[in-house]
Amino acid sequence: MHLRHLLRAYPADVNLLFGANLLITLGRAITLPYLVIYLSERFGLSIGGIGLFVGSALILSSVLSLYGGFLVDRLDNFRVILGAASLFAGGLLLGYFASDARLLYGLLLAINLAFSVVDIAVKSGIxxxxxxxxxxxxxSVKYTLTNIAYAVGPFIGAAVAVLDSGLPFLVSAAIALGFCALYLRKGRRGVTMQLDATPGVGFLALGRYLLKDSRLVCFTVGGILSAVVFGQFSAYLSQYLVATSSPENAYRIISYVLATNALVVILLQYPVGRRIRVERIFGFLMAGLGMFLLGLLGFALADGPLGWVLAMAVFTLGEIVVIPAEFLFIDRIAPEGMRGMYYSAQNLSNLGGAFGPVLCGAVLALAAPGWMFPMLALFVVISAGFYFLGARVGQGGG
Known part of the structure; x- marks a missing residue:
């Protein structure tokens, strides 16, 4: 009820953006957790092969989303969102019928790219x-809706995957097509994100411009490093628990951890996130990163479900501060006609999330399991240094 009243405070255009964020994320959350099962059952891929299959598609789509940001700045926002959502739906629909792993890989790349473009367009539109x-x-509302989608989606996926491991593709495609029909009817045509950028400037020239913005570079690097820690925390915590206990205990603890994360985000994201201010961005970021460090310490010391839940609650407080703070800083420094490009650069932080489980897996394989958390803490500390540089340059030391 509170969320419904909250949404009424925003104009219809913004609520449509929130709808795009919620429904497209829900479609992804229904399908992604069960992709491993689908690839194993339908194509007989090994665990290592599945990791390479999914991870490389995520990494490549994150890089390609830079061009998606360029399109967001250059094209009618209506066409960008409708086109990307349609590509998302079409990729999922064809994914269900794909009988060749190479074709499915191309479709997965298109699905992830379309998801990234919708996300960039939503942030730019806000x-x-x-x-x-x-x-x-x-x-903060956007991020709350994202987490609601990720909290609900896997349960829907689990319910339909029991019948057929490919059914989550069809359900996700139906949700995305439903959004497309809604947006086709309600979306405002003719809104272009570009306001004052020169339309003749090409993608590569704009890319060189981005590289010269030290604030953006510092925050992008800081975002990649911090995303190693929070981007795929469930994956590396599962790896750690499997390495230090039984698979049954790992499954039980991860269930508690994921439920805690979703609950804390849904309850506290808006009240905390709305208080973040750009003029104090560095202080908020340091507080959030400090919560990450405390959470990692809690994980290292936890010896039962209660310890893991408390550590996850603290860790999630860091997440609900750091992510909106990054959004806000990028929004503040982006020129009016280049928000799409700036947000697509920020999306490269997904690379950190993709590399996190790989790095943690290497540590678990080569050293004692307990070394994983100091390694992650080091990434937090280094990311703080890059955030510091970006905030100092961006605000003249304020």
Whole structure:
């Protein structure tokens, strides 16, 4: 009820963006957790092969999303969101019928790329449709809806995957097509994100411009490093628990951890996130990173479900501060006609999430399991250094 009243405070254009964020994320959350089962059953891929299959598609789509950001800045926002959502739906639909692993790989790449473009367009649209003072709260609403989708989606996927491991593809495609029908009817046509950028400037020239913005570079690197820690925490915690206990205990603890994460985000994301201010961005980021460190310490010391739940609650407080703070800083420094490109650069932080389980797996294979958490803490500390540089340059030391 509270969320419904909250959404009424925003104009229809922004609520459509929230709808795009919720429904497309829900479609992804229904399918992604069960992709491993699908690839194993349908194509007989090994665990190592599945990791390479899914991980490389995520990494490549993150890089390609840079061009998606370029399109967001250059094209009618209506066409960008409708086109990307249609590609998302079409990729999922064809994924169900794909009989060749190579074809499915191409479809998975298209699905992830389309998801990234919708995400970039939503963040850019919030920056365009709302005054700066209202954006922190809006970014927090967006992130809350994202986490609601990720909390609900896997349960829907589990219910239908019992019948057929490919059914999550069809359910996700139906949800995305439903959004496309809604947006086709309600979306406002003719809204272009580009306001004052020169349309003649090409993608490569803009890429070189981005590399010269030291604030963006520092925050992008900081985001990649911090995403190693929070981007795929469930994957590396599962790896650690399997290495230090039984698979049954690992499954039980991870269930508690994921439920705690979802609950804390849904309850606290908006009230905490709306209080984040750009003029104090570095302080908020340091507080969030400090929560990550405390959470990692809690994971290292936890010897039962209660310890893991408490550690996850603290860790999640860091997450609900750091992610909206990053959104807000990028929104503040992005030129009006280049929000899409700036947000697509920020999306490269997904690379950190993809590499996290790989790095943790290497540590678990080559050293004592307990060394995993100091390694992750080191990434937090180094990311703090890059955030510090970006915030100092961006605000003249304020």
């Amino acid at each position: 920056g365009q449709f709302l005054p700066e003072a209202r954006r922190p709260a809006a970014f």
